[in-house]
Amino acid sequence: MLREKGISRKVCAIVCSIVMALSLFATGVNLDTIVAKADGVVTATITYTAQFDGSFKDVKVGADVSSDTAEKYGYNDPVSQSDGVSILDVLVQIHKDIFPEFSADNRDEYLTVANKGYGLGVDTNIFKKGGAACGYYKNHVTSNNLEAKVANNDVVEFFYYQDTTGYSDSYTFFKDVTTDEGYVSGKLVRYELDVNWTPVETPVAGVDMGWIDVDSLDLQNANPYGMSSLKTKDDGGFAIEIPNSSNSYMLTVYDGNVNSTPLVRTLYNGVHSAANVDTKPLSLQQKQDIYETTGKYLADNNKSISYGDSKEGYLLGLGRAGYPVDSNLYSGYYDSVKNYLASHNNRFESVSECAKVVIALNAIGYDPTNINGVDITQQLNETSDPDSVWEYAYALIALDSKQYNSSARDVYLNKLLTAQLDSGAWGWNETAADIDTTGMVLAALAPYYNSNSSVKAAVDKALNYLSASQMPDGAFASGMNENANSTAMVVLALSELGIDAGTDLRFIKNGISVVDALCSFAVQGGGFGWLDNVVVNDYATYQAYYALCSYFRHINGMNRLFDMTPEKNIVAATTSNKVTSVPKTGDRFLRLL
Incomplete structure (x- = not known):
């Protein structure tokens, strides 16, 4: 605190x-921001700051803006000159002051606006940035309406998102x-x-x-x-x-x-959302309590899951944890998969969708190689379909979940190795480093670490990246936001690699392990928050749960989360650093179909 x-x-x-x-200026967080206040109507005197590309670019106190400014530069202003100074007039004046070379001839290089009735947004370029990741706030209320007029004492803030992928920026x-x-x-x-x-x-x-x-x-x-x-x-x-x-x-x-x-x-x-949670070291029993409470929360709030609900992650966690669930939960999901295949020519829309179902069915004890005589694992061999790092990882994990024979295995493995960035990370779009993607890829590469020298080198490099990216409170961030999901993916990666995420010194910062940090997002009464431990987020909850499942399986000597072959070494934990009550799964859920 x-x-x-x-x-x-x-x-x-x-x-x-x-x-x-103090009364006129607002400062943006992770946003490129312009602040303006109008003191007039047809001719407005404004004061603004220009902040983008990570620094203050200009400050103007008492800059005059006339209601014909946009028209002078050839823009079609939706507000007539006699009716007042428009948002567009202010935006053009700001560009004129920031960019001395800005003119009617080269205006489109710096500022283009949409003419399709939706104001700032699609087809819009401001501050010579390109793209459509822009907008503005008027008196701290978001708006995209270029027909708006400025009035005395208004505060108008134009912004351009710096994170144009996940839009994680915060207007502050x-x-x-x-x-x-x-x-x-x-x-x-x-x-x-x-x-x-x-x-x-x-x-x-x-x-x-x-x-x-x-x-x-x-x-x-x-x-x-x-x-x-x-x-x-x-x-x-x-x-x-x-x-x-x-x-x-x-x-x-x-x-x-x-x-x-x-x-x-x-x-x-250095702040992120960690300010919203109290991160501290936890005992193994405290982590176990959070794990069990989360399992209960998921089971109580998911009495029925069908294919198409995008809840395969729930099934993965609950199935591999062996948590008692409603008797119809798993059979209902299996029936929905059968029905989907029957009406879709026994195929899924993509290899990645197929992979998720294979993983989920194996986790809950059903055989994906014989669904009314259909072996859906054969679709995993269509290596030309997946076109992203996540899809390669899903496909490889699915193939390895029960060691299915497939020539596609080497293809996916090589695609993942080739996609690694110089930093050691992976990115979902194969260009920008991403904690979540890196964690998922490491989980997919885990079975090959001890047998493939190329994999070992790639994994070691990625672990260095992750260790250096860990925040002072032990958590991990996506973009600029510390969150449960990114932290969970690191716990998952370490556990799948056979690394104790609670004791490995590379992943302990200021006495707080990455598992401690993950548990700090647990909401009292069940579930996990995304950015805090107040509001339950479903996605964060099931990712955190199966990450904790992977962690507890590792420290209890059980198969990896994604290794769903028969348990090789079910150990009754008796030492002080093991929890004896961790549920054991494996073939005890196998059903004869």
């Missing part, structure tokens, strides 16, 4: 421009800002998207506050201006001393390195 620093109170002169800056802003006796106080909050993609306001804790000199654009903290730099509290609250200087400043957040270029995106560095 965060330790609050003392705040000494002192009275100093408050420069008017500083007070105005200051609220409830006040000044008192030489200090500025308020809260730092951000919008997170919930499971329904609805923005939810969430406090941002544990980040450093600072000031930006409007003239030099330099980031300042305690030196040389005698300013206090404090971290935001658990509720996002802060109180920071106003600079004792006649210069104009803007409140901002930064990464703690005053010598670096002022950054927007670094607000989230």
